[in-house]
Amino acid sequence: MPPSPRPPLLEVDNLSIAVTLPGARRVTAVEDVSFSVDAGEAVGLVGESGSGKSLTLRAILGILPPGASVSAGRVRFEGKDLLAGNEAELRNVRGRGITMIFQEPMTALNPVVRVGEQIVDAARGKRGWSRKVARAEALRLARHMGIPDAEACLSLYPHELSGGLRQRVMIAAALACQPRLLLCDEPTTALDVTIQAEIVALLASLRAELGMSLLYVTHNLALLAQLCRRVEVMYAGRIVERGLIADTFAAPSHPYTRGLVRATPDVDSVVDTLVGIPGSAPPLGARPTGCSFHPRCETATNACRTGDFPLRPLGNGRASACLYAERIGGLAGAGT
């Protein structure tokens, strides 16, 4: 990657996260993950469930679930080390610096507080506004978010809203803090496809408008292509491929990415069967040696079963952890 003139907004260096499994066994769930997000940039993080995407996001904000902890590495935001700071310092970064929207709009809003109040709270807490100003801002945000009849809607409780509306409220509450970086943990997974598209379009336009950076976790490639410029592909707790989205999806240089791209149904072509990746992601604590994807990989050789497979730069901002990255890239480009 060419050196950028400014340091990146967010830098994750060699981050490892250990979790405790039942039986008090400690295993590494996220291993040696490094990536960065520049100011105003949108980066996607894709991978199957259990690949460590959400843990990585949570580690950035210091809200790992009980039993999980950062075992190595650094997270720097605007040059400041977030993992070394205490809770009070972290609180200053949360909100105005980085904030996060969650996967489940059903559970991510407080069930006993009116949704308007929740946006007002976020606006007041971080910007020190009077209640009146914050209320006006909440209404403005809600309208901006495409919430119909915003004024009436804001006086309702979360259970009275549809999933799409709730997700809009959540985004409004996150934006009320005016973060410089917004972490999105599969915010549209629980929604209908049409609503998904609306929310993604909304996020894209808001990002452009506010100059906010985005780190977007999902397993939906098509959605990512609309929103992000770069992508990091995670498998079994490691980043296995990175690059510009257009290049990466057109010519994946890791068999896992290739599998993901193939498994994405294409509306334009008529196919009878969906192509999957054989096997399933290895459970925590039972990850294979060598390249952790080798048991499911059709290109794997004996050389893949042992050793270490770090991310190798391939030029043009791309990198892959596959031993045969060049070959895979060439093959996929030719349309296997």
Added chain:
Amino acid sequence: MMAIPFAGGAARRLHRRRPVPRNLLAGGLVLGTIVCMALAAPLITAYGPTTQDLNNILAGPSAAHWLGTDELGRDVWSRLVYGARTDLSVAFVAVLSPFVIGTLLGATAGYLGGLIDALIMRAADVVVAFPFYVLVILLVFLLGPGARSIYIAITVVSWVSYARIVRGGTLVARNQEYVLAARVAGFSGPRILLRHIVPNVVTQAIVFAMSDIVLDILAIVTLGYLGLGIQPPAPDWGEMMANGQQFLTSHWQLSTIPGIAVVITGLGLSLLGDGIAELLGTG
């Protein structure tokens, strides 16, 4: 063939409009009557609760004195009704402070965990190591009789149950996404606790408070019976029972009537508590 109802809206509406539980109705009726009588005490009694008539002691029920008079010629009906006033109001106040203190301590313990959690919950263990009445009677004895001592003693003993209930709820709530969302918005611990956690876990504590009042009333009456509670001549059911005891063989009604009042009140509160638990879907 029966029409299959639509799953979503209709079912939810039915769910929300479930019938009022029968025990809530019964309990409300019993307790409502007692509370109304206590409130309207001057209107439904002809004599003051402490007015003595030494020419007419230990009289049986009559048109003038519905339930007779006691050993000082005081009207038993008046004392019973005014006693409800004293005992109910002391019980309601006595349930408040352990409710508040226990809820706050339990939520703090559950949210922070670690050393603070250990300290609070070990303190709770120490309190429950003693039988309820032993500790309450000991404390009131040390502090001296009276309503203030009752409040303090009951608070010291019964905050534990609230703390344990609320701590359990908090342990679940603190990993809910809405709490995480509040944390990533940069809110402070106390703010998250009071605004986002406590309102979501306090329901169970409220339900418990309803059954806790029963226990408190019994404690107050017991203390009164032992001469440690509300001090005479103020009317109190426990003190009435204790005084009537010496005439048990000749005038059994003097002890029995306040006893029945305690049982009915306790029953009403229990039914009410169960009904509320049923209504709120906890318990």
